[in-house]
Amino acid sequence: MLELLAVARHGSLSGAAEAIGVSQPALSQSIAVLEHGLGVRVLDRDRHGARLTEFGKTLVFHAQALESLLDRAKVDTRLRSLGVEGLLALGITPITAVGLVPIALESLLRDTPNVSVSVVEDLDDKILSMLRARELDLVISRLGVGPDYPDVETEPLLLADWSLILRSEHPLASLSSVSLKDLDGVKWVLPAGGSAFRRQLENMFATAGIGWPTQGDQYQLDPGHQGNRHELGLRDHHVATTGGSRAGNWTHQHGCADRCRSAASRRSDVAGE
Numbered sequence: 229m230l231e232l233l234a235v236a237r238h239g240s241l242s243g244a245a246e247a248i249g250v251s252q253p254a255l256s257q258s259i260a261v262l263e264h265g266l267g268v269r270v271l272d273r274d275r276h277g278a279r280l281t282e283f284g285k286t287l288v289f290h291a292q293a294l295e296s297l298l299d300r301a302k303v304d305t306r307l308r309s310l311g312v313e314g315l316l317a318l319g320i321t322p323i324t325a326v327g328l329v330p331i332a333l334e335s336l337l338r339d340t341p342n343v344s345v346s347v348v349e350d351l352d353d354k355i356l357s358m359l360r361a362r363e364l365d366l367v368i369s370r371l372g373v374g375p376d377y378p379d380v381e382t383e384p385l386l387l388a389d390w391s392l393i394l395r396s397e398h399p400l401a402s403l404s405s406v407s408l409k410d411l412d413g414v415k416w417v418l419p420a421g422g423s424a425f426r427r428q429l430e431n432m433f434a435t436a437g438i439g440w441p442t443q444g445d446q447y448q449l450d451p452g453h454q455g456n457r458h459e460l461g462l463r464d465h466h467v468a469t470t471g472g473s474r475a476g477n478w479t480h481q482h483g484c485a486d487r488c489r490s491a492a493s494r495r496s497d498v499a500g501e
Contacts, residue, residue, distance in 0.1 A: 229290065233291040234248050239278065240277040241255055266287075268283040269284075270284035293362045296363045300315065303315050313343055316365055316366065318348070319347075319348045319350065319358055320347060320355070321355070321424075328385070348364060353423070356369065356380070359380065370425060392411075400414070408432070
């Protein structure tokens with residue numbers, strides 16, 4: 229399976245053979261044995277290279293998970309040799325990185341000092357994909373948007389409220405509360421697609437029967453810098469939202485919505501694989 233994965237990555241038997249350090253005839257023989265055992269063709273070969281069949285694509289998906297599992301096994305073995313009991317691979321989003329995760333990790337490492345933690349910060353869609361591919365053990369994300377995967381177990385952690393961020397000179401800053409209707413026609417700083425935060429905003433507008441902002445500017449925020457959204461919200465008369473902590477040089481209109489943050493892990497792992 230890993231040899232088939234190499235062919236998929238390099239697009240040819242010759243390129244894959246060179247990459248993994250075997251001869252092309254030996255690689256071809258291994259693929260032939262795999263196809264014979266499965267009873268299906270996994271590769272279509274021609275003078276332009278090798279292309280995965282639909283069966284091959286399915287197999288490559290599982291091969292990627294197998295590769296991740298083997299890589300994790302190597303890391304766990306190395307850590308055990310150093311006296312560390314295990315590795316927790318954790319996926320987080322920019323918002324959860326602000327307050328929740330550091331506190332949780334401090335408590336975890338205090339109670340289990342021999343555990344090593346690897347943290348990956350990215351958008352919700354990315355870390356969930358890594359979880360399903362066994363590249364992560366656990367992700368902290370928003371709950372209630374996106375598909376429900378049968379192989380993912382979720383556990384609600386807390387309700388996180390939203391705030392509206394705007395300049396203190398903004399026309400809406402003097403209001404004691406702001407409704408979605410008040411925001412019609414206002415320029416927004418919007419999170420890019422691929423995050424549960426963006427989908428929740430879209431759902432919130434749709435539920436209220438209000439059109440999605442047409443004057444919004446979309447920014448691909450740096451996952452490592454939650455403050456970007458705050459800074460962009462201070463430009464001109466833009467407004468932005470946040471589910472994170474609140475602080476000082478801007479105005480917040482509090483309580484736009486409540487959304488649940490959750491921990492997600494692979495269902496087979498929860499059941500005790």
